[in-house]
Amino acid sequence: MTGWPRFTGLRVRLAAAFTAVALLASVLASGISYVLMRRVMLQRAQDAVLTDVRNTLARQVPVEMPPDTEPLVGAALEKALGSAQGRKAVAVPVPLRRGESALPPPGALDAPVTREFARRAVYGGEVVFQRINAHGRPYLLVGARITGYRTTQNEPWRTTPPLVFVSASLGREAADLRLLTRALLIADAAALVVALGLALLATRGVLRPVRRLGTAARALGDGRLEARVHVRGRDELADLARTFNRTAEALERTVTELSAMEAASRRFVADVSHELRTPLTSMIAMTDLLAEEAGPAEGGTAARLVADETRRLGLLVEHLIEISRFDAGAAALVLDDVNVADAVNASLEARRWQDDVEVEGPADLFVRLDPRRFDVIVANLAGNALKHGGPPVSLAFGPPEPEGAGGVRVVVADRGPGLADDVIDVVFDRFVKAEAARSRSEGSGLGLSIARENALLHGGTLTAANGPEGGAVFTLWLPDGEEE
Amino acid sequence: MIMRRPRRARALAAAAAYAALAGCGIRPTGIIGAGEPPAAQAQSATITVYLVRDGRLQAVTRPGLPGRPYLAVEQLAVPPTGPERAMGLRTEVHRQLDAYTLVEASDPLGPRSQLAVRPTGAHQTKFWSRTAMAQIACTAQAIPGIERVNLRGTPDQDKNGWEMVTCDQFSDLVG
Incomplete structure (x- = not known):
């Protein structure tokens, strides 16, 4: 259980999904509330400005105007509409004669009035408004013309009330929205943290039984057959x-x-x-x-x-x-300090094989091992080579390859046909015979099994392979027995 | 095919992020109609303005403006309207006028009885004609509460540069 599987594990995935869903819901909720809040806020601000403009126009403009008082009325309207904070108002004569324009002088308002806006304000027959970003600040632009006044047939320009344009800053609303955004972001972050915590808690609850099950399964796999899981709940x-x-x-x-x-x-x-x-x-x-x-x-x-x-x-x-x-499991080692050369020779001589096997190895190698079992191993390996392999049979022993590894390494090789590929893996199994045809051989079919069991009992190894020049090669390694 | 999916996912995420960011704040709109225009409702008493026909004063009424009690005097400088001209009316006052009350605490008749009338633009030395003076005095006196006019720019100017006139002085022109 290193760190890697934990990050792709079920718990992480479950927690991530849980958190993602929570975050999505939270973001969705805050997004919707943001949009609704903004709509309400802007609607209220717009309504306030529009109502003010309507009321002021209705209150200030007389049904019938004295001649040439348009600037007076306009000034009164500008004063009444432009006095509130963040607002600017400008009154423009209604263009009744050719070549006149309804555009207010540039700079009179905070937001520029487009030609189309002025046109709609004059001829649209309704109050018009528009939200504009000017110099990075939001403004509400309102254009209104009054109706219900009386004028004269032949000189209408002298008694027509002016057109008004009002720009109202939406800076306060923008600031409120920024505040709202920040609050929602903080709320979302908090929701994320809480969701993560809850997800980890919940997944721990869900996955604890899974972990217990895994532990029990591993224990079962390791051979502890009595491993059981505590069953809880009904899921x-x-x-x-x-x-x-x-x-x-x-x-x-x-x-x-x-x-x-x-x-x-x-x-x-x-x-x-x-x-x-x-x-x-x-x-x-x-x-x-x-x-x-x-x-x-x-x-x-x-x-x-x-x-x-x-x-x-x-x-x-x-x-x-x-x-x-x-x-x-009744086999036990009886260890002794043994001269390997003597033991090998004694083993071969006892079976009268000393002339058939070429022995090679140092005469002064002492290893602590069980002499009876070593004899059995040597005899079985040599006997196997003599019976099933071809001459000459050689037996080489010596200290193992890595210097100072301790113990003894014995290699028994013959020049026979060697081991078939399908036999190499099973040559130490019981009653395995290399040549199926020769089923009635002299061997018991247990010699190599016993040799290997003895090697394993020593804590050593016994392996079989084919030599580079043909013939089977059995390699035995026995460690130096521990001093009691 | 292997490359397309992450690319598409990335594009989708970018679009979502863009939408989220662009959706923030106050967004500009097009031109939106907001319903019927308001109707003029201000009511104001009519004013009486004395114009001239064949050398004699003739009173005409014109609509007033709320919050401008002395509009009648200011209206003297305005050319007569079409119907008035059709009736042969004209005005002898050709300069813009400013009118305001002088608060005279010592005046036994009260503080608002006197109306000061000045031509707009300070030191003009042009004199009013008698008819114009009659127009100004009578129009001013038609305003409720005004009994005299303190007029600057009269021909028989005293050292103060103004003269007190009343409509009675021009009774030969009235009627």
């Missing part, structure tokens, strides 16, 4: 936990049954072997005697055959007993 995870528990129970039951059966069969093999040993020992003695007595005569061949097979049977039984000891 899908609890269901899963229950299923896991049932599976683990079934597995434990099956494995227990299997191991009991295996133990029983091993015990059976061991018992049978033990029971066979005593009669076989006497049978070997008897058949040897019979073969000797028969001599090289006609009946002697059969007697020798019986003697050989009986001896082989005895060897098989011995090997079976040895293997069943390993299986029962």
Whole structure:
């Protein structure tokens, strides 16, 4: 469990999704409220200005004007409309004669009046307004012309009330909106933090059972078959936990049954072997005697055959007993300081193989190991090479390759056909024979298994490979036994 | 195909961010109509202005303006309207006039009874004709509460440069 899987893990993804949804909702809500607030705020400001303009016009402009008083009325209107803070007003004569323009003098207002705006104000028949950004500041521009006045037919310009343009600053509304934006941003950030916290809490609650389940599954995988999960709640995870528990129970039951059966069969093999040993020992003695007595005569061949097979049977039984000891875990090391050269020679001489095997190695290498088991290993490797490989068989021993590694390395090589590819992996398995055709070979089929079990018991290794020039190469490494 | 998706996603995110940013603040609008224009409702008493026809004063009424009680005097300098001209009326006052009350605490008749009338633009030495003086005096006296006119620019100027006139002095022109 390094840092990497945690960031792509279920918890992070769940928390991210949860947070994203919360953030989306929060942003959406604040966006909608912002838009609504802005609409209401601007509507109110606009309505205030428009109402003021209407009321002032209605109040200040008489139904019938005295001649040539348009500037007076205009000045009064400008004073009344332009007195509020942030507002400027300008009154312009209605263009009734050719060539007149309704545009106010530039600079009279805070926001520029476009020709189209003036045209709509004069001829549109309604009060017009427009929001304009001028010099980076928002303004409301209103243009209004009054109706309901009386004028004269032939000199209408003398008694027509003026047109007014009003610019009102929306700076306060803009400031309020900025404040609102900041408040909403802070609220969103707070919502994000809270959502993140809640998401982490919630996902922890959801994922704790998953983690427990994972731990239990790992324990089960490591061989602790009694691992169970505490089931809590009634959700899908609890269901899963229950299923896991049932599976683990079934597995434990099956494995227990299997191991009991295996133990029983091993015990059976061991018992049978033990029971066979005593009669076989006497049978070997008897058949040897019979073969000797028969001599090289006609009946002697059969007697020798019986003697050989009986001896082989005895060897098989011995090997079976040895293997069943390993299986029962009853095998123990009896360590001693051993001169490897002496031990190898003694082992070969005891089987009269000293002439068939070329031995090579330092004479003064001492290693602490179990001499009986080392003898078994050497004998089995050498015997295997002699029986199944081709001559010459060589046995080289020495200190292992990395200097100071301790222990001993023994390499047994032959010049036979070598090991087939499909055999290399299973050559140490029980009753594996390299040549299927030669099923009735002299070996028990257990020699290499026993050699390997002995090597493993020492804490060493035994590997099989093919040499570069053909032939099988078995490499044994035994560590220096620990001083007790 | 592999490149397109992140690019599209990025474009989408950029568009969303742009929309969010552009949506902030106060946005300009086009020209929007805001309903019926207001109707003029201010009511004001009519004013009486003395114009001249064949050398005699003739009173005409004109609409007044709210908050401008002395508009009648100022209106003397305005050319007569079309209907007035059709009736043969004209005015002898050809200079803009300023009118204001002089507050005289010592005056036994009260502070507002005297109206000061000055031609606009300070030191003009042109004199009023008698008819013009009659127009000014009678028009001023038609304003409720005004009994005398303190007029600057009279022909028989005393050292103060003004003369007190009343409509009675021109009774031969009235009627």
